[in-house]
Amino acid sequence: DVKVTQSSRYLVKRTGEKVFLECVQDMDHENMFWYRQDPGLGLRLIYFSYDVKMKEKGDIPEGYSVSREKKERFSLILESASTNQTSMYLCATQSRTREGLETQYFGPGTRLLVL
Amino acid sequence: GQNIDQPTEMTATEGAIVQINCTYQTSGFNGLFWYQQHAGEAPTFLSYNVLDGLEEKGRFSSFLSRSKGYSYLLLKELQMKDSASYLCAVYDSNYQLIWGAGTKLIIKP
Numbered sequence: 001d002v003k004v005t006q007s008s009r010y011l012v013k014r015t016g017e018k019v020f021l022e023c024v025q026d027m028d029h030e031n032m033f034w035y036r037q038d039p040g041l042g043l044r045l046i047y048f049s050y051d052v053k054m055k056e057k058g059d060i061p062e063g064y065s066v067s068r069e070k071k072e073r074f075s076l077i078l079e080s081a082s083t084n085q086t087s088m089y090l091c092a093t094q095s096r097t098r099e100g101l102e103t104q105y106f107g108p109g110t111r112l113l114v115l
Numbered sequence: 116g117q118n119i120d121q122p123t124e125m126t127a128t129e130g131a132i133v134q135i136n137c138t139y140q141t142s143g144f145n146g147l148f149w150y151q152q153h154a155g156e157a158p159t160f161l162s163y164n165v166l167d168g169l170e171e172k173g174r175f176s177s178f179l180s181r182s183k184g185y186s187y188l189l190l191k192e193l194q195m196k197d198s199a200s201y202l203c204a205v206y207d208s209n210y211q212l213i214w215g216a217g218t219k220l221i222i223k224p
């Protein structure tokens with residue numbers, strides 16, 4: 001079974017703080033993703049990575065950065081948290097096969113509240 | 116722009132059948148996923164359709180018509196544990212996954 005873990009289930013931070021959200025997977029998947037999920041808006045892609053040290057902007061990268069120093073670990077960084085970054089953050093992984101791309105597997109999510 | 120539409124909320128009765136529709140307009144198509152998400156939890160994979168037709172998997176079935184940009188998820192013999200949100204997602208021509216906002220399904224006894 002694919003296992004994707006996220007560093008925290010719930011997090012409360014203050015405006016202006018630097019926030020680190022970490023995602024670790026144990027399936028040797030090449031691709032990793034960070035999404036945020038807000039009511040009525042569905043999943044929105046923040047950043048993704050197809051390989052170590054590689055990162056690509058998603059649909060809403062502003063206010064975020066990422067780091068992928070090791071294949072199994074993908075970190076999301078909020079340089080200076082703001083109240084509009086209060087959300088559920090979901091990490092996902094995906095393997096590449098000769099047939100194409102496989103389904104994405106999600107971590108349990110981190111519910112972040114910025115005060 | 117790219118768009119996926121699904122109803123916001125549906126209500127059904129335990130033991131009944133419910134159909135959740137999804138229509139999409141995307142730049143290209145490389146497959147459609149359905150995910151289930153219980154409140155406060157992560158989405159989990161239900162089904163994947165890339166060719167037209169019906170895929171059956173136990174109580175759940177998923178249908179795709181690429182010419183109509185349309186899919187549905189059919190849930191039979193509904194159980195209380197099926198109360199969840201159901202997310203439709205499409206791979207576009209660049210293999211970017213485009214997500215719908217999800218349909219919240221409420222099951223009543």
